[in-house]
Amino acid sequence: MKRTPLVWAWAGGGTIAWLAVVALAAPWLATHDPNAINLPQALVGPSAAHWLGTDSLGRDLFSRLIYGARISLIVGVGAVGVSIAIGVALGLVAGWYGRWLDAIIMRLVDIMLCFPTFFLLLAIVALIGQSVLNIILIIGATGWMGVARLVRAEVLSLKEREFIQAARVMGMSSTRIMWRHLLPNALSPVLVSATLGVGSAILVESGLSFLGLGIQPPTASWGNLLLDAKATLGVAWWQTVCPGAAILITVLACNLLGEGLRELWERS
Amino acid sequence: MSVLLDVRDLTIDFAMRHQRVRAVDGATLAVGEREVVGVVGESGSGKTSLGLALTRLLPEPPAIICGGQALFEGEDLLCLSPKALTRVRGARIAYVFQEPSTSLNPVMTIGRQLREVLELHAGLRGASADARAVQALSHVGVPAPSDRLASYPHELSGGMKQRVMIAMAIACNPKLLIADEPTTALDVTIERQIIALLKRLQRELGLSLLVISHNIRLIAQLANRVAVMWQGRVVEDGPVERVLRVPQHEYTKRLLAAQPTLPHG
Numbered sequence: 001m002k003r004t005p006l007v008w009a010w011a012g013g014g015t016i017a018w019l020a021v022v023a024l025a026a027p028w029l030a031t032h033d034p035n036a037i038n039l040p041q042a043l044v045g046p047s048a049a050h051w052l053g054t055d056s057l058g059r060d061l062f063s064r065l066i067y068g069a070r071i072s073l074i075v076g077v078g079a080v081g082v083s084i085a086i087g088v089a090l091g092l093v094a095g096w097y098g099r100w101l102d103a104i105i106m107r108l109v110d111i112m113l114c115f116p117t118f119f120l121l122l123a124i125v126a127l128i129g130q131s132v133l134n135i136i137l138i139i140g141a142t143g144w145m146g147v148a149r150l151v152r153a154e155v156l157s158l159k160e161r162e163f164i165q166a167a168r169v170m171g172m173s174s175t176r177i178m179w180r181h182l183l184p185n186a187l188s189p190v191l192v193s194a195t196l197g198v199g200s201a202i203l204v205e206s207g208l209s210f211l212g213l214g215i216q217p218p219t220a221s222w223g224n225l226l227l228d229a230k231a232t233l234g235v236a237w238w239q240t241v242c243p244g245a246a247i248l249i250t251v252l253a254c255n256l257l258g259e260g261l262r263e264l265w266e267r268s
Numbered sequence: 269m270s271v272l273l274d275v276r277d278l279t280i281d282f283a284m285r286h287q288r289v290r291a292v293d294g295a296t297l298a299v300g301e302r303e304v305v306g307v308v309g310e311s312g313s314g315k316t317s318l319g320l321a322l323t324r325l326l327p328e329p330p331a332i333i334c335g336g337q338a339l340f341e342g343e344d345l346l347c348l349s350p351k352a353l354t355r356v357r358g359a360r361i362a363y364v365f366q367e368p369s370t371s372l373n374p375v376m377t378i379g380r381q382l383r384e385v386l387e388l389h390a391g392l393r394g395a396s397a398d399a400r401a402v403q404a405l406s407h408v409g410v411p412a413p414s415d416r417l418a419s420y421p422h423e424l425s426g427g428m429k430q431r432v433m434i435a436m437a438i439a440c441n442p443k444l445l446i447a448d449e450p451t452t453a454l455d456v457t458i459e460r461q462i463i464a465l466l467k468r469l470q471r472e473l474g475l476s477l478l479v480i481s482h483n484i485r486l487i488a489q490l491a492n493r494v495a496v497m498w499q500g501r502v503v504e505d506g507p508v509e510r511v512l513r514v515p516q517h518e519y520t521k522r523l524l525a526a527q528p529t530l531p532h533g
Contacts, residue, residue, distance in 0.1 A: 162370040169323050170385055170436065171358030180384070184375045 009260020015253035023069040030063035035218045043236045053238045055228050064220040065242055071221040072202050072250065075136055079201040080194050082140020084147055088190065091151025092178045096159065102152070109145045117142045121204070125213050135214055139201050147193050154186035188265040192258055199254030206247050222247050272444055272476050273299040273322070278336035278346075280317055280500075283329060291317040293500035294336070299444065304470060304477040306491030306508065308484055308523070314500040315480045319448050321346070322478075323363055324353055340444070359389045362437035366449035368429035372421035378405075378432055379417030382439065389440035404435040408465060427458035431465065438469060446478045451486055463489050484527060488512055496520045 022029060031051065038058030046053045052061040094105040124138045158164060159182075167177050202222075208214030209223025217224050222243040229239035280292040292314040299305045307315045320326045322338055322345055338345040340361065348356065357363075365371045373381060382401040386392045392400055398417065405413035408431040421429060430450065437445055447466070451459040467490065470477055479490055487494050488508060495505040496519065504517040515521045 162365050162367055163373045165325055166363070166365060166371040166433070167373070169325060169357050169363040171354045171356070171388060172384075173354055176388075181373055181376075185373070 006260055006263065008256045009263070012253040012256030012258075012260060015249065016257060019069060019250060019253070020073060022066060023073050026066045026070055030060075030066050032060035032063045034059060034063040034067045034220050036060070043232060045236070046238055052242050053236065055225075055236070055239055056232055061225075061239060061242060064225060065222070065246060068220040068222045068225055068243065069246065071132065071215055071219065072205065072247075075132065075139065075205045075215075075221075076198040076202040076254075078136035079139035079143065079205075080197040082137060083143040083197060083201075084190060084194055085144075086141065087144035087147025088151050088183065090144070091148040092155055092182060092186075094148065095152040095155025096174060096178050096182065105148070106152075109148055112142070112145050115142075118204075118207070121208060122211075122213055125208065130214065130216050132215060132219075135205060135208065139204050143197060143201065143204075146197075147190055150189045150193055151186050154189060155182050158182055158185055188261075192262045192265060195254055195261055196258035199251040199258070202247065202254070203251055269300040269303065271298050272301050272303075272341065273478070274337075274339040275318075275322070276337045276339075278318065278321065278338060279334050280314070280321055280326070281332045281334050283332055288332075290500055291331075292321070295497070295500070295502050297495045297502055297505060299476050299478050301443075301476055302470070302474050303493065304479065304491045306487035306494040307478065307480045307497055308482065308487050308494055309497035310482055310523070312499075313497040315482075315497045316448055318497070319363075319446050319478065319480045322446060323357055323361060324348070325363075358385065358442065359440050360442050361444045361446065362440075362442040364430075364433050364437050364445065364447040364450050367453050368426055368433050369421070369453070371433050372429060374421055376420075377417065378419050378421065378424070382417070382432075382436055385436050385439050400439070404439050405432070407438075408432070408435045408469070409461070410435070426454050427461060430454060430458075430462055434462075434465065434469070438473060438475070441473065442475070444476045444478065446480070448480045449482070450479065452481065452483065459486070466490060484512070484524065496523065 036059060038054070041050070041054050041058040042056055044050055044054045050060050050062065052065060054060055055064070090105050090108075094102040120142055121138055125134070128134050128138070155178075164177060164181060167181050172181075205214055205221065206223035206226070209221045210227050212224075212227060214223055215221035217228070225243040226240060229236065229243070233240055275295060275297050278292055278295045279290070282289045282291055295314070295318055297305065297307070307318065309315045317326060317331070321331070321333060324345065326333075333346050336346070340356070343356075345356070372378070379398070379401060382404060383392075383397045386397045386400050390400070401417060402413045405416055410416055410428060410431050416424075424432065430453075450466070451462050454462065463486065466477065469475060477490070479487060481487055491508045493506060494508045494511050495502045496511065496517065497503070498519045504511060504515065504520045511520065512524065515524055
């Protein structure tokens with residue numbers, strides 16, 4: 001029973017790593033130009049020429065899927081990066097300084113958690129536009145709350161540890177203590193949250209793109225591939241199944257890896 | 269001999285939800301230059317609170333410093349701003365804690381932690397910081413000091429860790445070193461070594477020491493003067509020979525009588 005979680009974590013980690021390699025090597029792995037329209041070949045099923053068939057404009061699905069992997073990973077990792085940057089900074093400050101600063105930050109967390117995130121995202125996208133960078137920023141800006149709470153909790157318990165007192169008595173400033181001493185010791189739960197967060201961010205981006213409010217075509221994203229496939233579901237099942245399976249496998253891999261890391265952290 | 273630290277009538281309360289407890293009640297003591305003063309007392313006598321209050325490490329709230337002064341080279345430590353405190357701590361007053369295992373950051377190497385102190389107070393970086401770190405470690409008797417720089421705290425024994433803590437404390441030549449139960453977490457053979465180390469450093473560096481402990485044996489070997497604390501008050505204070513041989517206060521007599529002795533014969 002003890003061995004099992006780690007096996008799954010390796011499976012998850014391995015899948016993510018493999019996906020990252022595929023995404024990086026997209027220009028070499030893709031069989032066709034992902035944006036090349038080829039109307040005579042529209043809605044062709046999986047074949048030797050088009051491994052996963054084509055969409056309603058004759059674009060090769062396999063190539064679009066691989067390029068879509070790039071977008072999904074970039075958005076996933078980027079959004080998590082933004083969340084961590086905001087969450088860690090606010091969590092450290094709230095935990096270390098305490099009192100009114102802590103109260104303000106925690107109330108901000110509560111307020112953000114009350115918003116139905118998806119609608120908030122839709123509203124912001126409508127305001128600032130749909131570029132990849134904007135999508136990364138806004139998914140990140142609505143996902144930092146969990147990290148902030150985790151970091152704050154770690155800081156609250158670490159604050160009383162003697163090595164932090166020792167650092168204070170050696171004349172170190174609060175900023176130095178927070179970033180150099182507290183943060184490295186508080187990282188483990190952040191890593192777990194980050195890994196799970198990548199999966200979550202990918203789902204959010206796919207959802208936004210599926211609604212037409214995320215990544216704009218012709219840039220391929222798994223979400224907008226699903227959107228294209230919606231109209232032709234009865235005729236071209238492969239268009240829906242392939243991006244859907246890609247999302248499923250990726251998010252599952254993130255979750256397995258995240259749970260495995262959590263197991264490791266809780267054991268130590 | 270001039271007075272380095274002059275504590276007068278220090279009173280510290282702890283405010284809890286339904287009551288207010290007086291931890292230190294009008295404590296008065298002084299530490300002169302190059303002098304070793306011991307503060308001895310049982311658990312709950314207020315001696316640790318006294319030590320922590322001097323470096324303002326007591327969380328305020330719940331601690332409330334409600335009276336008294338602690339003059340260090342003319343400045344009242346109890347009234348310093350946080351910025352002024354960071355200048356005093358480490359550079360002029362250093363502190364060594366009881367438990368060396370938890371006083372070092374577990375995820376940083378010894379070298380990195382030493383270098384950080386040196387960078388902060390002496391502005392040293394790179395090779396000169398490394399050289400100074402090795403020098404500090406060999407000064408406190410850590411064997412193979414250049415190898416030790418890359419070690420993590422969990423790779424060292426308790427005695428070795430306490431030596432490292434002392435090295436970090438004296439790295440910036442403070443005037444006063446406050447040691448709170450410096451050998452309580454160590455076994456007696458290591459205790460002897462640390463006592464010898466502290467004595468040697470005090471002589472060589474001209475340090476003043478304020479040693480807080482419940483261990484009379486430690487105080488007897490290290491201190492020139494001793495203050496006995498009980499229930500937050502300093503009940504007796506004087507040269508260590510006199511206090512231990514001819515105790516005046518009832519509590520001191522009982523404290524000394526409570527020392528275990530080996531049966532003769």
